[in-house]
Amino acid sequence: MHKNGGRKRLVTLVCLLAVLLTTVILPGTAEAQASLNDLAARAVQNNYVLLQTGTPVDDGWTSFGAYDAYVLDKAGVDLSSWVYESQSFKDKVLAKTYQILSNLSGTYSSKLLAQHLLAAQAFGDNEKANQLLQILNDRQTCTGNGSFDNNAFGDLAAFELLGRAGVIGQVYDKNAAIEYILSQRDTSTGAWTSSWNDTVATCQAIRALDYLKHYASGDQTDAVTQAIEAGLEWLKALQKENGSFQDDAGWEDPAIDTAEVIYTLKLLEIDPQTWKSSAENSPVDYLLTGVQNEDGTFGSSKNIMDNTWVLDACLMLGATLSNDQPVGVFIRPAQASVRVGDQQDLTAKLLRLDGTETDVTTQAVWEVSDDSVASIDTGGVLSALAPGTTLVRASYGSLTGTATVTVAAANSGSGTTSGYQTVTVNIAVVGKGGNLLYGPGSVELSPNDRFGLTAMGALDKTGLSWEFSSQWPGLVVAIEGERNEGMNGWCYSVNGSMPSVLPGDCSVRQNDKIIFWYSTNAMSGGPKWEDLVSGKYLQEAQTTAISPEIVQAVKEAVSQYQNELGQVLTGIKILNQDHIMSKSEVEALKKELAENRVSVTVKVGTEEAVLADTKQEVSLLIPAKALNETVEISLKELNSSQVDVQVPGKIASSLYELEPSGTKFASPVTVIIKLPIDEGLKLELLTPAWYDEKDKQWVPIPGLIDAKKGLAIFKTDHFTKFAVVELPPTNQVVVTKQPEKTISFPDVGEKFAWAKEAIEYLAAKGVVRGTGKGFEPARPVIRAEFAAMLANALGLTPDKVRGTGFRDVKYEDWFAGVVGAVANQGLAGGYPDGTFGPGRTITRFEMASILARMPAVPAPGQLSQTVLRDKESTPAWARKSVEYVVERGLMRGCEGSTFQGQRSTTRAEAAVVVYRYLKSQAAEPGSK
Structure with a gap:
């Protein structure tokens, strides 16, 4: 101490x-840098x-x-x-x-x-x-x-x-x-x-x-x-x-x-x-x-x-490294097996900071740790001398890379060509959409072959056409004309593992199983040999043949909207409202959608996956580990008659269903739906929604509407029927009895038992919504969200014009209407600088002030007599409001009989407060 x-x-x-x-130049600055x-x-x-x-x-x-x-x-x-x-x-x-x-x-x-x-x-x-x-x-x-x-x-x-x-x-x-x-x-x-x-x-x-x-x-x-x-x-x-x-x-x-x-x-x-x-x-x-x-x-x-x-x-301290800064030297193959009397070509590469590589095989200094096992020349050609294992080093400047070489005894039996050992390996080549281009079969390799005893040698022996990259020699970029595109392209495995070296640097042995396949998923380990032999993989591939072009297009579309979608916690944000689709664009899209029928079935495992029809009328990006087992998912377009026609709401898009019904995603899935957006639609009432079969109603989902491109973007965590719907405006949500239906959230469990009734009650009445990640009960509620809760609870009409009276509220913001509604009622104002602060967390003082301005709460039979120990530190503007909400039981004190008004309020706490308000409005005067 x-x-x-x-x-x-x-x-x-x-x-x-x-x-x-800081105003003078320290001596030796350039040298120090x-x-x-x-x-x-x-x-x-x-x-x-x-x-x-x-x-x-x-x-x-x-x-x-x-x-x-x-x-x-x-x-x-x-x-x-x-x-x-x-x-x-x-x-x-x-x-x-x-x-x-x-x-x-x-x-x-x-x-x-x-x-x-x-x-x-x-x-x-x-x-x-x-x-x-x-x-x-x-x-x-x-x-x-x-x-x-x-x-x-x-x-x-x-x-x-x-x-x-x-x-x-x-x-x-x-x-x-x-x-x-x-x-x-x-x-x-x-x-x-x-x-x-x-x-x-x-x-x-x-x-x-x-x-x-x-x-x-x-x-x-x-x-x-x-x-x-x-x-x-x-x-x-x-x-x-x-x-x-x-x-x-x-x-x-x-x-x-x-x-x-x-x-x-x-x-x-x-x-x-x-x-x-x-x-x-x-x-x-x-x-x-x-x-x-x-x-x-x-x-x-x-x-x-x-x-x-x-x-x-x-x-x-300001140090900087250039992109071409050398990082290290590596040798390929990093592990090699050769027999006495054979040779193995080793390659030394210099890796730079930005990931680029330079071949330094002929410039490197080569050595072996045990020269009785093998020798190596200045060009990286290793000669096997005696059985054993040795470490090979390639030094370039101050950097050194290593590889391990195992030398086995010479094979004097049959299976030789011109005195050199030959091996037989198994190989299969699987193209786009699971199309089998070769095998499963076998080929015989010899050290005299162009690529020797390597995975590339096996591919070359199949007789298929192939191409190397002009920029990265040795990297396979095309087989039988099927060329790498974007993040999709050719991968290979040996005995079920993906080597870290190019196929020409990967040594293979007798009976090895080699698979080249066209990958559309970087997280996938590729086909399994036993599935190829049994035909199981090819049968499954027929149901999963979504083209790489569509996969890439869906990923790019989701990426484009990801940041804005993450900011929409409730309600809908309209994009490009001033650039709505032209009549010709609307008619063209209507024609395209009318001629298209969505029906896609895909087997999805724990890897990231894309589900989409050929026209991308509806697309889903399923994140990795959203499912914990392989599930056959069907996405189908339904007739609008497959929901109760009496249900309030106009279906603005087609109606779709994800099956098997009831399946839950561990992580939310991003969905994009195409729909024609014309002047006949009321954008402020448009929302993605899922159909509640039990209670026959549409449940809104937070999301984005791009009015220019005719797209709805949102997240869902379960299989259901969904569409883009124009819902009627909310009139009055206050009720006098507990609703019969229940909307529950997976993250509102035992830990939040004290708020569960309130959250489910309000969710059932549309006062609060989930966020696509559950309810997020512990997250601080922001002012825009609380404005939405109040507007929904009181049945206020959205007022976007009034909402834009604040410098930080734009007409297209999802919260513009609800902010305008509560401001129009005098429930919540802005700050002196002309802002509303929609993204700021709401404090307990601010919440108390708003509640005190709402329609009066009937006084209970006995007013609360709670004495707050931090009363004197309550700012003057909030004192009467705090007294009011505590007396009427809308808000309660915290630990140690304090109010802690500067503390932020969570979504669970906000829901409980609104729930208490609604229940107090429904109670008879003087009742408890």
Whole structure:
């Protein structure tokens, strides 16, 4: 434990000096920058070598993980090109993310979840990032103290990582988070945590508070400032003479501690060069002159963590890497088997930062570790000398790649050609849509053949025509005229596994089973040999022959709308309302749809899949792991007479059905429907909807309507009948009895039993809706959503004109009508700057103020006598409203008889409040 030495004056002086030095050029800046670039490059190369030598990517101790992926991606590394044992670094991290999201009962730390959130963002998968954030928010609502896990060493890191991700403002309770972080501090030293003063934890806590300080309220602001200053003071006292940082016990790695301090100072806009030791060395000096060991490793641990943290610090200090920066050398094949007397051609490739490769076979220096087993010449030709295993190295500059070669005894029996051994292998070639181009059959290979004993040799022996890429020699881009297109193209497997090398570099043995197939799904492992032999695969392929062109078109269409669709939490957002389809476009689309009949059957497993008819009248993108087993899905167009004609609502599109009915998707499926949009439709009443067979009614689904292209885009999580429907406007939703039907949500379980009745009641009456991801009861409700709840509950007519009176509400926004409706009734106003703040979370004070303006609630037989302990801190504008809602039981106090008015309100809490209001309106005066 470290004691304060009253160094606040020192910290202030250091900060002042930092400001002064930003106006001058520090000596040796150009040289220092070059050195930082070199360090960053070396850190990347070190990690690539570790991956190629078999270090796993599984988030485990001494393994690679999501945080390493995030930092490497930030440096510009193409992680899809970092391949080991046929799977890329990127794919392994994504697979781990899928594993986390599919097993929410797993004991994953908040730190790990936040790291995967950053990695998902880096890979452009914002949907997964949002799901991870929701998990963290759900955890925070359970702990009750602002933490995620009640574990400071995980929680501090998680809050800091959410700050980096730019989503700290979406944390469920930011004020509670601040209180929790402050409570974990050792007030006697200023360090974190109170149980163990730790350099990394202190740096992470300071950065987390810096991200959260904008949300501090009241006395929190001063407390945050003082905690940051005290934490910096404690850190400064740890600095060693060489400029590095390390705990007094000497247990921690100075490379990591110093990198953490540099990152912290840069975030706080303090120049790390100004933090000088007694020997006038800064942490940057240590990074430049002391962090690297003679063997090129970093720090005292010389591991992945050192590489990643040094790289991150260099990037924070402005280091940059060019796209053609060499990353490492690899040899193909990485594993080869040859017999005594045979030869094997090895190829050395130089991998660059952006994933491009350069053949350096003839420039590399080749050597074998055991020259009694094999020898190798300057061109990479290996000669097998004696049985055994040896490591082969190819060095190019300072970079070295390795391969393992196993030499077997010579085969003196039959099966030879001109003194060389021949082998017989099995091969099948499957084209687009499951079309069998060759086999299953066998071919005989000889070392004298053009491609020798390789998978490419087997393909060549089939007699089929094939083409290599002009840009990437050895990459098969066409077989029998079926050419790679976009993300679709030719893959191959050997004995059920997909090698990480080109087919010409993949050695094969007697009786190996080789399959070349045209892939339309990057997550698929391809056909199985036994299915090809039995004909089972070909039978299934006949029902799954959706062309690669359609698959690509659907994916591109979904990608185009994905971001906007993710922002629609309830209601409908109209796109291109001022550019509605022309009459000629409407007539052409009507003709196209009239001549088309949708009937598609596809077998879908756990991989990502597309379901669409040839005209893409209706398209579905099914995400990976949306189903946990293979299901035969049928998508059929129905007659409109197949729903009750008495049901309110005009069907604007065709009616479709997904079967088998009742099947649920684990993750929402994106659906796109074509429909002609003319002036006869009332856009403000148009919505995708699913048909409730039991209660004979249409249930609206949040989504988008593109008026220019004639498309409806939405998400669904179950098989049902669905269409785009023009629903009549809501007139009055307030009722006096519990509705007979029930709409339930999978995420409103035991944990939210206190809100279940309210949510299901309101959902059944159309007051609230699901979000496509369930109800999301723990997510803070935004002002636009609460406006929609009120407008639906009171049966208010949408008023888009009034809604656009706010600077941040556009006519085409899904919430424009409901915002205008509540504003027109004087229930909710905007802010002094002319905005409504539709995306801001609504506080308990704001909710109380709105409820107090609604039609009066009959006074109960006995008014609540609750005395709120934080009454004096309630702002003047909210005091009467708070008293009113508490007296009438619409809102209740929190822990310790407090109101906590600055706290955000969750969707579950908002539903309960609206439910109480409706029930109070239905009750007789004076009843309880």
